[in-house]
Amino acid sequence: xxxxxxxxxxxxxxxxxxxxxxxxxxxxxxxxxxxxxxxxxxxxxxxxxxxxxxxxxxxxxxxxxxxxxxxxxxxxxxxxxxxxxxxxxxxxxxxxxxxxxxxxxxxxxxxxxxxxxxxxxxxxxxxxxxxxxxxxxxxxxxxxxxxxxxxxxxxxxxxxxxxxxxxxxxxxxxxxxxxxxxxxxxxxxxxxxxxxxxxxxxxxxxxxxxxxxxxxxxxxxxxxxxxxxxxxxxxxxxxxxxxxxxxxxxxxxxxxxxxxxxxxxxxxxxxxxxxxxxxxxxxxxxxxxxxxxxxxxxxxxxxxxxxxxxxxxxxxxxxxxxxxxxxx
Amino acid sequence: xxxxxxxxxxxxxxxxxxxxxxxxxxxxxxxxxxxxxxxxxxxxxxxxxxxxxxxxxxxxxxxxxxxxxxxxxxxxxxxxxxxxxxxxxxxxxxxxxxxxxxxxxxxxxxxxxxxxxxxxxxxxxxxxxxxxxxxxxxxxxxxxxxxxxxxxxxxxxxxxxxxxxxxxxxxxxxxxxxxxxxxxxxxxxxxxxxxxxxxxxxxxxxxxxxxxxxxxxxxxxxxxxxxxxxxxxxxxxxxxxxxxxxxxxxxxxxxxxxxxxxxxxxxxxxxxxxxx
Numbered sequence: 006x007x008x009x010x011x012x013x014x015x016x017x018x019x020x021x022x023x024x025x026x027x028x029x030x031x032x033x034x035x036x037x038x039x040x041x042x043x044x045x046x047x048x049x050x051x052x053x054x055x056x057x058x059x060x061x062x063x064x065x066x067x068x069x070x071x072x073x074x075x076x077x078x079x080x081x082x083x084x085x086x087x088x089x090x091x092x093x094x095x096x097x098x099x100x101x102x103x104x105x106x107x108x109x110x111x112x113x114x115x116x117x118x119x120x121x122x123x124x125x126x127x128x129x130x131x132x133x134x135x136x137x138x139x140x141x142x143x144x145x146x147x148x149x150x151x152x153x154x155x156x157x158x159x160x161x162x163x164x165x166x167x168x169x170x171x172x173x174x175x176x177x178x179x180x181x182x183x184x185x186x187x188x189x190x191x192x193x194x195x196x197x198x199x200x201x202x203x204x205x206x207x208x209x210x211x212x213x214x215x216x217x218x219x220x221x222x223x224x225x226x227x228x229x230x231x232x233x234x235x236x237x238x239x240x241x242x243x244x245x246x247x248x249x250x251x252x253x254x255x256x257x258x259x260x261x262x263x264x265x266x267x268x269x270x271x272x273x274x275x276x277x278x279x280x281x282x283x284x285x286x287x288x289x290x291x292x293x294x295x296x297x298x299x300x301x302x303x304x305x306x307x308x309x310x311x312x313x314x315x316x317x318x319x320x321x322x323x324x325x326x327x328x329x330x331x332x333x
Numbered sequence: 334x335x336x337x338x339x340x341x342x343x344x345x346x347x348x349x350x351x352x353x354x355x356x357x358x359x360x361x362x363x364x365x366x367x368x369x370x371x372x373x374x375x376x377x378x379x380x381x382x383x384x385x386x387x388x389x390x391x392x393x394x395x396x397x398x399x400x401x402x403x404x405x406x407x408x409x410x411x412x413x414x415x416x417x418x419x420x421x422x423x424x425x426x427x428x429x430x431x432x433x434x435x436x437x438x439x440x441x442x443x444x445x446x447x448x449x450x451x452x453x454x455x456x457x458x459x460x461x462x463x464x465x466x467x468x469x470x471x472x473x474x475x476x477x478x479x480x481x482x483x484x485x486x487x488x489x490x491x492x493x494x495x496x497x498x499x500x501x502x503x504x505x506x507x508x509x510x511x512x513x514x515x516x517x518x519x520x521x522x523x524x525x526x527x528x529x530x531x532x533x534x535x536x537x538x539x540x541x542x543x544x545x546x547x548x549x550x551x552x553x554x555x556x557x558x559x560x561x562x563x564x565x566x567x568x569x570x571x572x573x574x575x576x577x578x579x580x581x582x583x584x585x586x587x588x589x590x591x592x593x594x595x596x597x598x599x600x601x602x603x604x605x606x607x608x609x
Contacts, residue, residue, distance in 0.1 A: 023445055
């Protein structure tokens with residue numbers, strides 16, 4: 006337990022520096038954008054030069070870049086991300102409203118890809134070189150080459166347009182007044198296609214990693230020892246080979262979280278899921294840079310938290326991970 | 334057995350090489366076979382494939398020749414994919430070498446910056462960059478490279494850490510070579526193989542990211558892109574799904590070709606190194 010705590014503390018300190026770099030870097034990048042929030046506001050509402058002057062002053066945009074960065078950081082300490090021009094609401098509220106949908110999408114896609122991917126990987130890796138191994142290997146490589154947004158469109162054509170089995174988009178049936186289990190079932194039905202589109206590429210990745218990992222472990226002496234002991238093949242595969250090949254997949258789980266968050270931008274756009282990714286696209290379209298900044302920061306925090314959780318899980322799963330070794 | 338012959342004996346690698354060869358041929362022949370603007374109107378709108386042999390793959394919503402767009406799109410995909418991957422590999426190798434060879438504070442700072450880049454989802458970063466700077470072919474390539482240089486940087490650093498303690502590096506120090514010269518002349522070239530081994534994955538990822546960006550309408554508006562074509566076809570997905578499906582298949586085959594050929598090259602050279 007202390008081991009995990011030491012690890013957690015060291016990672017937390019490092020994360021704060023990383024987050025600071027992200028804030029400053031993203032702030033400066035978005036500062037370079039032509040036009041500011043006032044321009045965006047005036048485009049949508051109209052107003053004269055005096056109005057522009059007044060708004061710039063009120064929103065603190067007439068101050069120097071450095072002052073504004075300091076103000077932003079100070080506000081950030083109070084968990085204040087500023088005001089969204091397009092939504093006329095605090096950015097934090099807008100993001101918190103959209104975040105659950107994205108999290109639901111990510112968690113479901115991760116569960117699908119990790120569960121099915123590692124299971125199929127074990128199935129393929131149990132008999133290296135067999136027909137099913139080669140078939141799954143080539144199949145997963147092909148799947149790995151499929152862009153998620155295109156897969157999403159193909160799934161829509163097949164399952165929503167032609168077969169009419171599943172809804173074409175959205176997160177739930179609008180204005181249906183469903184509650185409790187009915188509502189959960191409704192959301193689950195809406196999630197099938199986007200989760201598949203987002204998760205399949207990672208399913209291929211986990212399958213390939215599991216298979217490759219098992220191929221390495223098969224050669225090790227303890228597998229030979231297990232065989233010599235007369236253990237059943239099933240037991241060797243599950244308790245010895247697969248178990249030892251599983252650890253790298255757990256690391257990948259954390260590393261892939263940022264990728265998946267990025268992937269959900271396009272998937273949410275394809276399936277009109279009102280999540281963080283779609284919000285990012287709306288922010289870009291409306292040139293709402295403070296909102297985009299807020300989304301990027303939220304994503305970064307999310308990625309850091311997920312990786313921390315994975316690190317801690319790893320420390321419990323693998324007793325060799327000592328608190329003494331320095332992580333770079 | 335020579336590496337080339339070993340490569341040719343792997344069916345997957347050969348399939349990948351053929352796919353890539355077709356793609357490169359498409360990209361190079363596009364201006365010859367389909368001169369003029371591929372975005373110009375060529376016939377009636379929404380012509381289905383295989384109806385009119387002067388327009389084999391039919392036309393889109395605006396009556397543009399799908400086959401011509403497909404050929405010109407191959408140019409964009411290939412150009413952006415290769416440029417972004419090259420930039421990512423060069424920046425990654427340089428940053429990784431500096432961090433690994435210098436150690437101490439330089440290493441610490443560079444690696445925290447690498448962490449920061451890995452913490453922000455690379456697609457969001459690309460989205461933000463393109464929306465700030467504007468979209469042209471070069472900007473899209475840079476935007477993609479921004480999110481992909483971190484992998485090569487980590488691999489290069491790990492390699493350099495193991496190389497910098499070797500005798501020939503100590504020898505170079507003793508004869509008074511400048512540390513930067515040692516880092517880039519002596520250490521970097523020896524750290525390159527595992528970095529280059531990542532290139533097929535990076536090219537493939539870059540092609541996919543470019544497609545996703547142009548699908549969202551953030552690609553170069555003056556170029557035909559496969560992602561843009563897929564987005565174009567989305568409006569008529571119910572009546573003419575082939576408009577979205579055809580460029581998607583091209584995309585899948587391209588990425589598959591890059592993976593297969595890349596894996597073939599890595600495997601044949603790795604075996605050779607293992608034997609020697």
